[in-house]
Amino acid sequence: MELDSNNHSVFSLHYHLILVVKYRRKVISDEISNRLKEIFEYIQCNYNITLQEWNHDKDHVHVLMKAHP
Template sequence: MKLDNNNHSVFSLYYHLVLVVKYRRPVIDDTISDYAKDMFVRLGKNYNISLVEWNHDMDHVHILFKAHPNSELSKFINAYKSASSRLIKKHFPQVKRKLWKEYFWSRSFCLLTTGGAPIEGIKKYIENQGMK
């Protein structure tokens, strides 16, 4: 297992995040997913968070990312959800027909540690999301 490190610690912190669209509306297409993914990567740099795998279905996204011990995960997730919600609705006006209020994402989210599970297995699971 490859470990990350910084000045004071050695670590391997992988997380599986699931974000669901408000009311589970089927509004995520490839273009919106790519836009949201790019925002995740850019904002993640400010929190020492890096994307490992991303995939979407029409009403939710699966994200595998790694973080540092000092990453403030809940602050990052809330900042990401807020910024991406605002900008997705601004740049993709078709979303407003299905989500008429200010929110894009549901208030809740699912964040799982990978618990030592093989990262390749989790990546494969995320890669296969949305395939019927």
């Protein structure tokens, strides 16, 4: 396991985020998922997050990310 560190601590934070569409409507296509991923990749540097994995289905998106506290 690879650990990250800063001046005062050592850590390894991984988050599994599931984003669900309201009422589980089947609206997420490949095109929409790719656009969501582009937006996530654009903002990840602002929040010290690294995208590790991105998967989607028609009604939800799975995001596995690594973060700093």
